[in-house]
Amino acid sequence: MTVPRTSFPTLHGRDEAHTPVQIAESVLSRQSPLTELDTVFSWFAELRERSFTEVERVPLAAMTGWRTDQETGNIGHRSGKFYTVQGLDVRVPDGPVPHWNQPIIDQPEVGILGILVKEFHGVLHCLMQAKVEPGNCNGLQLSPTVQATRSNYTGVHNGRSVPYLEYFRDQGRHHVLADVRQSEQGSWFYQKRNRNMVVEVFEDVELLDGFCWLTLGQLHQLLAVDDIVNMDARTVLACLPFAGKNLIPAFSPGDSFRSSLIRSYSEQSGTLHPTSQILNWLTDVRTREEVHTTTVPLRGLPGWYRDDDVIAHESGRFFELIGVHVRAGGREVAEWSQPMIRPLETGVVAFLVAQFGGVLHALVRAMVQPGYKDVAELAPTVQCAPGNYDDLPPASRPRFLDVVTSATAEQVRYDVTLSEEGGRFYHARNRYLVVEVAPDPQFDHPDFRWMPLHQMVDLLRHSHYVNVEARSLVACLHSLSGA
Amino acid sequence: MTVPRTSFPTLHGRDEAHTPVQIAESVLSRQSPLTELDTVFSWFAELRERSFTEVERVPLAAMTGWRTDQETGNIGHRSGKFYTVQGLDVRVPDGPVPHWNQPIIDQPEVGILGILVKEFHGVLHCLMQAKVEPGNCNGLQLSPTVQATRSNYTGVHNGRSVPYLEYFRDQGRHHVLADVRQSEQGSWFYQKRNRNMVVEVFEDVELLDGFCWLTLGQLHQLLAVDDIVNMDARTVLACLPFAGKNLIPAFSPGDSFRSSLIRSYSEQSGTLHPTSQILNWLTDVRTREEVHTTTVPLRGLPGWYRDDDVIAHESGRFFELIGVHVRAGGREVAEWSQPMIRPLETGVVAFLVAQFGGVLHALVRAMVQPGYKDVAELAPTVQCAPGNYDDLPPASRPRFLDVVTSATAEQVRYDVTLSEEGGRFYHARNRYLVVEVAPDPQFDHPDFRWMPLHQMVDLLRHSHYVNVEARSLVACLHSLSGA
Numbered sequence: 001m002t003v004p005r006t007s008f009p010t011l012h013g014r015d016e017a018h019t020p021v022q023i024a025e026s027v028l029s030r031q032s033p034l035t036e037l038d039t040v041f042s043w044f045a046e047l048r049e050r051s052f053t054e055v056e057r058v059p060l061a062a063m064t065g066w067r068t069d070q071e072t073g074n075i076g077h078r079s080g081k082f083y084t085v086q087g088l089d090v091r092v093p094d095g096p097v098p099h100w101n102q103p104i105i106d107q108p109e110v111g112i113l114g115i116l117v118k119e120f121h122g123v124l125h126c127l128m129q130a131k132v133e134p135g136n137c138n139g140l141q142l143s144p145t146v147q148a149t150r151s152n153y154t155g156v157h158n159g160r161s162v163p164y165l166e167y168f169r170d171q172g173r174h175h176v177l178a179d180v181r182q183s184e185q186g187s188w189f190y191q192k193r194n195r196n197m198v199v200e201v202f203e204d205v206e207l208l209d210g211f212c213w214l215t216l217g218q219l220h221q222l223l224a225v226d227d228i229v230n231m232d233a234r235t236v237l238a239c240l241p242f243a244g245k246n247l248i249p250a251f252s253p254g255d256s257f258r259s260s261l262i263r264s265y266s267e268q269s270g271t272l273h274p275t276s277q278i279l280n281w282l283t284d285v286r287t288r289e290e291v292h293t294t295t296v297p298l299r300g301l302p303g304w305y306r307d308d309d310v311i312a313h314e315s316g317r318f319f320e321l322i323g324v325h326v327r328a329g330g331r332e333v334a335e336w337s338q339p340m341i342r343p344l345e346t347g348v349v350a351f352l353v354a355q356f357g358g359v360l361h362a363l364v365r366a367m368v369q370p371g372y373k374d375v376a377e378l379a380p381t382v383q384c385a386p387g388n389y390d391d392l393p394p395a396s397r398p399r400f401l402d403v404v405t406s407a408t409a410e411q412v413r414y415d416v417t418l419s420e421e422g423g424r425f426y427h428a429r430n431r432y433l434v435v436e437v438a439p440d441p442q443f444d445h446p447d448f449r450w451m452p453l454h455q456m457v458d459l460l461r462h463s464h465y466v467n468v469e470a471r472s473l474v475a476c477l478h479s480l481s482g483a
Numbered sequence: 484m485t486v487p488r489t490s491f492p493t494l495h496g497r498d499e500a501h502t503p504v505q506i507a508e509s510v511l512s513r514q515s516p517l518t519e520l521d522t523v524f525s526w527f528a529e530l531r532e533r534s535f536t537e538v539e540r541v542p543l544a545a546m547t548g549w550r551t552d553q554e555t556g557n558i559g560h561r562s563g564k565f566y567t568v569q570g571l572d573v574r575v576p577d578g579p580v581p582h583w584n585q586p587i588i589d590q591p592e593v594g595i596l597g598i599l600v601k602e603f604h605g606v607l608h609c610l611m612q613a614k615v616e617p618g619n620c621n622g623l624q625l626s627p628t629v630q631a632t633r634s635n636y637t638g639v640h641n642g643r644s645v646p647y648l649e650y651f652r653d654q655g656r657h658h659v660l661a662d663v664r665q666s667e668q669g670s671w672f673y674q675k676r677n678r679n680m681v682v683e684v685f686e687d688v689e690l691l692d693g694f695c696w697l698t699l700g701q702l703h704q705l706l707a708v709d710d711i712v713n714m715d716a717r718t719v720l721a722c723l724p725f726a727g728k729n730l731i732p733a734f735s736p737g738d739s740f741r742s743s744l745i746r747s748y749s750e751q752s753g754t755l756h757p758t759s760q761i762l763n764w765l766t767d768v769r770t771r772e773e774v775h776t777t778t779v780p781l782r783g784l785p786g787w788y789r790d791d792d793v794i795a796h797e798s799g800r801f802f803e804l805i806g807v808h809v810r811a812g813g814r815e816v817a818e819w820s821q822p823m824i825r826p827l828e829t830g831v832v833a834f835l836v837a838q839f840g841g842v843l844h845a846l847v848r849a850m851v852q853p854g855y856k857d858v859a860e861l862a863p864t865v866q867c868a869p870g871n872y873d874d875l876p877p878a879s880r881p882r883f884l885d886v887v888t889s890a891t892a893e894q895v896r897y898d899v900t901l902s903e904e905g906g907r908f909y910h911a912r913n914r915y916l917v918v919e920v921a922p923d924p925q926f927d928h929p930d931f932r933w934m935p936l937h938q939m940v941d942l943l944r945h946s947h948y949v950n951v952e953a954r955s956l957v958a959c960l961h962s963l964s965g966a
Contacts, residue, residue, distance in 0.1 A: 010840070011752070011753030011754055011755060011839065011840045011842060012753055012754055012755070012756070012757045013750075013753055013754075013757065014750040014753070014754055014757060014758050014937065014938060014941070015757055015758055015759065016757050016759065019759075110770050171763065171767075176759060176760065176763040177759065178759070179759075179762060179763040179766045179767070180762065180766060181766060181769070181770070195766065195770055241759070267496075267497040269494070270494030270495055270496055270497070271494055271495055271496075271497055272494060272495070273495070274495045274496065274497060274498055274499050275497050275498055275944075276498065276499065276502075276659060276660065276661070276662075276724070276944075277659065279662060279663065279944060279945075280654065280659040280662040283662045283663060283664060283678065284654075284662070286664070287593055287664070287678055356494065357493070357494045359494060373856075374946075454497065455497060458497070461758075461759075461762060462762075462945050463857075
């Protein structure tokens with residue numbers, strides 16, 4: 001047949017080759033004509049004074065707006081929105097603990113975590129927000145442009161509208177660099193997901209109070225400081241299409257570690273395991289591992305007790321569920337209560353990394369957690385609260401934890417303590433580490449695989465492959481590329 | 484630090500470049516020294532005679548081994564295994580029918596659909612099985628090497644072991660070309676998934692009775708015949724890493740349609756929408772569309788009645804749930820009963836395709852179905868049982884159905900009636916069509932996007948992007964590349 005030819009638009013490459021180069025140039029921009037890095041700290045100090053947020057711990061029963069269901073003991077908001085805390089019965093027959101119960105947060109809404117980016121003087125800048133969250137140990141941290149639950153932006157909060165939200169809800173006129181729903185803490189959230197978005201705009205954007213433009217190179221310097229760049233910012237930064245072809249010449253040569261990291265961004269550098277093998281491995285783990293979770297009443301949850309103040313485990317381990325009352329000046333609503341999860345110790349989240357053939361690979365674990373939508377996700381080499389394992393036999397201790405804790409100073413490439421989500425977790429902090437070891441393929445174990453960054457960045461375009469702790473660490477690894 | 488360098492294995496490309504070329508060569512092999520295509524039909528005729536399978540419709544209450552739950556009316560096997568039939572309450576507020584109830588099959592086990600491949604005389608051959616399924620309209624169809632539910636291979640069937648299963652359960656020594664869990668019919672199955680696998684072996688493989696080795700070129704010729712290549716074979720064939728770089732020279736030039744199809748396999752040919760835009764579009768649909776499903780008792784399901792024989796809709800439309808009793812000679816178990824879904828008409832499944840810049844694109848729909856794990860999947864342009872829409876206003880008729888039914892003979896590039904899964908569905912058939920239209924970007928609609936094959940093949944490596952009807956059509960499109 002002869003098909004009549006009409007005019008048609010130009011075809012594009014499958015992926016946009018320019019974006020990774022744009023990202024690399026922003027990484028290498030350690031300074032910006034828009035914002036001096038030093039001023040960020042004084043700006044933070046000033047905002048902290050102005051925002052006068054008070055967070056007070058209150059008994060669970062004294063939380064305004066929240067009620068405990070008479071029958072189940074589950075805790076929910078009177079509006080039926082936001083989130084509920086319920087019980088979860090977990091069976092992992094092949095795990096170190098084959099059966100347990102725990103409280104878990106159920107928040108079925110998919111929120112938006114979005115960073116707006118724009119070129120100034122030819123360099124990509126991120127619009128970041130100084131945002132108070134009640135669970136932050138230091139009040140204010142650097143957040144994405146938009147960090148909104150669906151309740152936030154559909155008005156359940158009865159608060160002010162979310163600034164810049166329109167860029168993420170109506171993206172037609174803009175350039176979307178990343179848009180992917182990703183899971184969050186699988187030990188505390190039941191199948192929670194947020195939409196991680198990066199949107200580039202070409203029009204003028206008004207700079208509102210409490211926001212600033214920073215290059216990726218500047219954000220990377222802030223990632224070297226404890227508790228500044230919040231979890232939501234880190235997960236969005238990890239979803240940037242960082243890797244690409246022909247990236248290596250964009251970077252100036254560095255020492256062997258940094259050179260191997262930069263080679264790790266380029267798929268031309270190769271990988272220990274082709275992606276088909278990585279996918280085969282993960283499919284196999286997800287099919288083999290049995291995880292059975294059932295939501296159960298929070299009342300009478302085996303192993304846990306509830307008193308006036310908290311719900312806590314009888315062993316004194318893991319975490320507590322607490323109530324807080326918040327009085328805030330700089331947020332949508334001036335005063336509210338909410339339940340929060342308070343972990344009882346600072347966790348350890350670490351990648352072992354090694355140079356194979358001059359290409360940095362990280363040792364990734366296929367980790368089962370009860371809150372995942374799909375059995376297992378790719379996690380850091382080590383991700384744990386070490387105290388939780390004190391009563392278990394040595395064989396049940398997290399594999400490679402001892403390699404991390406006994407690393408010498410010169411092996412430790414990154415070591416910063418960062419906060420988890422301050423909207424749901426109270427003073428939840430993890431020590432994030434990158435530890436270099438000799439390239440030994442023997443580390444490959446049924447639950448672990450060495451992967452270069454380009455392979456992880458590739459999987460980060462899709463949902464539910466890389467967990468939130470690994471995404472944070474990927475953002476931290478990125479921060480070592482421009483130094 | 485100085486990291487001691489040990490010896491390490493060679494790095495691979497992210498993907499194996501050789502595999503797509505190997506596949507292309509098998510596609511172009513229209514004949515094989517192992518099996519003559521003509522003999523497949525006589526072999527089928529002979530096996531049909533030998534397999535003497537009798538399928539008899541029986542009342543639901545007369546099915547051996549199955550029971551109806553007193554309270555819920557749900558139908559399940561006495562062993563608690565296999566699958567259950569229950570009710571589903573579906574709310575899709577923005578759909579043409581905002582609320583309905585229906586019976587649905589719940590089969591939480593992940594089975595294996597696997598094709599073993601091996602090079603003979605330098606050409607990849609697939610080990611195919613002539614397999615009887617009770618729902619097949621013609622008894623015997625060509626199936627993957629292994630087509631096994633978990634109950635099959637863990638012995639619940641109390642039957643013989645599944646031949647060749649060990650290659651798919653212990654893949655360590657072999658070369659895994661594809662391994663991905665994919666959804667099946669979202670209108671009849673509740674969140675069902677099967678593991679689609681292609682495993683290449685390098686060792687000698689015994690050829691058992693009822694199996695034969697065929698090239699992809701031979702399978703493609705069989706795909707031009709009604710009801711020969713079964714659904715399970717089609718979905719696995721669609722998951723082969725068909726696309727790749729530098730594929731174009733492997734094919735000899737053809738007419739404009741075939742040339743544009745072959746260019747469609749190469750990511751170097753470009754695409755109307757970069758993958759980041761496609762992912763953004765699908766994430767947006769999956770976040771925007773509301774689908775609420777609740778499993779409810781089958782007893783008293785609104786709109787449906789149950790008599791001695793069947794469960795059926797009061798309107799006489801959609802499908803029936805029937806019982807069958809099977810006496811088989813060639814299967815694991817000699818005699819059994821089971822409930823099956825019997826659709827009431829032959830459906831239409833069609834891709835509109837068009838050449839944009841000389842590159843064939845298919846018009847893909849983001850389709851909401853109640854049984855999907857994640858709201859929507861990429862579906863054919865048209866996928867429906869036309870009779871279901873007779874009572875609805877014209878605006879609710881499936882978009883583009885009229886373009887398909889009114890296509891001229893020279894627009895129709897493929898038109899074959901193929902069977903759906905014969906293990907659960909009774910005489911379920913769809914007319915699969917590929918219809919070429921002029922390249923008009925105007926077809927882009929909020930729920931539709933033009934995509935070249937390399938983009939679909941890329942997404943087919945991951946779970947839950949491309950639905951089973953679209954996967955069948957992708958296999959059919961592949962069959963047009965070697966002609």
